[in-house]
Structure formats: C-alpha cells, structure tokens
C-alpha cells in the first residue's frame with residue numbers, strides 16, 4: 001500500500017465533530033468503570049476517527065503514553081493491532097484490562113501494554129522498528145488536571161470535592177516535571193516513535209493549552225517546535241471538538257471546575273474561555289531523514 005497517497009487522499013475535515021456525545025457516554029460499557037480515575041483521557045471519538053482515517057485493518061497503531069488505553073481500545077475494535085506504553089503501573093494495568101474487555105465485546109485486533117518510560121520506546125519496542133502505520137498519543141498537560149467533581153448532592157454535604165485530578169505522586173512522571181522538561185521529554189518520545197513508523201506512517205498528537213497560575217502555556221505550539229527539532233514535519237492540523245454542536249450552537253462539555261476557573265480569570269481581566277476543542281497535530285518524518293528518501 002502506498003501510504004503517502006493514503007494520507008493525502010483521506011484527509012479529515014478541518015473541524016471534527018468528536019464531542020457530539022459526552023465523554024461519559026462514549027465510554028459507557030466500552031471501558032472498565034475504574035478508567036474514570038484517569039484525570040486526562042482522550043475522547044474515544046477522536047481516537048476512532050484518526051484510526052479509521054489513517055490506518056487499515058491489520059495495521060499497527062502505537063500509543064507511547066497510553067493512559068487507560070483509549071487509542072488501544074479503539075484500535076482493536078477496528079481490527080487494528082496495537083501496542084501501548086505507560087509510565088504508571090496502575091494505568092498500564094487498566095489499559096490491559098480495557099483491552100481484555102474489548103476482546104469480550106468482539107474486538108478482533110490484538111493488543112499489548114508495556115509498563116515503562118516511553119523516552120526509551122525505540123529500545124523497549126525494538127522488535128517493532130519500522131512497522132507502525134500510526135502513532136496516536138497525547139502528552140500530559142500539567143500536574144493538576146480537572147479530574148472528577150463530587151457535588152454536595154453526591155456526598156451528602158454542601159461541599160464540592162475534586163478527586164482523581166493528578167496522575168500520581170511520582171515526580172518522575174513527565175506530567176509532574178516543569179513544562180520545559182515535559183516538552184523536551186515529549187520530543188525524545190517522538191524521536192523514538194519515528195523509528196517505529198513504517199514508511200508513510202504518521203504521528204498524530206492531540207494537545208491543548210493549559211494555564212499555570214493564570215498564564216497560558218501554548219503546549220500545541222511547543223509540541224510543534226519540539227517535533228520539528230526532532231526530525232518531524234507538521235503535515236496537517238485540525239480542531240477536534242470536545243463540545244457538541246446542535247442547531248449551530250455550542251453544547252459545552254466543560255467541567256464545573258473549568259467553568260469556575262475561566263469565570264475567576266475573567267473577573268481578573270484575563271479573557272479566558274472554557275476549552276471547547278483540542279488541537280490534532282499530524283506529523284510525518286522529514287523525507288531526507290529516511291534512508292533512501294521517499295515515503
């Protein structure tokens with residue numbers, strides 16, 4: 001298969017309607033309930049769309065930071081084979097559990113999860129060198145995420161609790177490193193993943209900006225820079241909606257804390273809005289870096 005033609009002819013629309021159903025409903029019955037404890041999961045509809053567009057049944061899909069395994073689950077449901085890597089043992093176990101669950105639901109692809117630091121992915125998965133059609137992943141965005149909200153109605157009191165809003169307490173997790181180190185580490189991961197791609201393969205990254213003490217961190221821009229510094233070229237860029245669209249209006253899916261936080265920032269004169277999309281960045285390996293050139 002000429003995958004160069006494949007990516008050119010199967011272009012996505014520039015805005016993906018991936019938030020038409022709330023994430024909770026997208027996962028219901030398809031993922032083990034404990035998956036909800038992960039603070040920053042990819043929307044299953046985004047993973048499903050990217051996999052359907054850039055791969056064929058039997059192709060290999062890799063996620064180097066697989067969390068609870070959204071990429072992996074959506075891949076095996078589409079008859080793709082898949083390998084994920086995850087730094088946190090408990091998330092790696094959840095990803096493996098979600099893959100087993102997918103098998104019981106008739107998924108035909110095969111999947112495996114490797115527990116470890118994806119900065120070493122080229123070595124850890126050396127047997128997969130040059131074989132992946134697609135790498136689909138998302139970096140962590142900051143140590144503290146919005147997590148789950150428990151309101152007074154849920155906990156029998158008037159208090160609003162926030163839970164599952166951190167990945168772990170392990171300082172070595174890239175989520176817990178300063179942004180520059182997170183981005184540099186992600187660059188190393190991208191380099192390792194490029195070695196796993198077959199000719200014509202693509203790397204898709206979903207990423208959104210986040211705020212540190214009110215300051216906007218342009219993580220999508222930083223990911224593009226570090227990817228280009230590591231031998232990749234930005235081939236395309238899309239907006240994957242987290243919100244729904246109905247009758248031309250936005251149906252927000254922002255969490256309670258996102259709403260509160262953006263309102264608080266606006267009260268301080270910062271024109272913040274709740275996030276309604278993620279950037280979907282598509283990279284390919286710079287041609288001249290491939291032995292023999294050409295895709």
Ligand SMILES: C[S@@+](CC[C@H](N)C(=O)[O-])C[C@H]1O[C@@H](n2cnc3c(N)ncnc32)[C@H](O)[C@@H]1O
Pocket residue numbers: 038040041042043064065066067068069070071085086087088091116117118119137138139140141167172173174175185
């Ligand atoms: C944004 S989350 C990915 C979520 C995933 N797409 C899902 O839907 O579950 C990023 C993940 O990267 C993991 N991580 C952080 N540092 C890592 C590293 N060095 N190697 C592998 N995984 C890492 C975090 O533990 C977290 O689960």
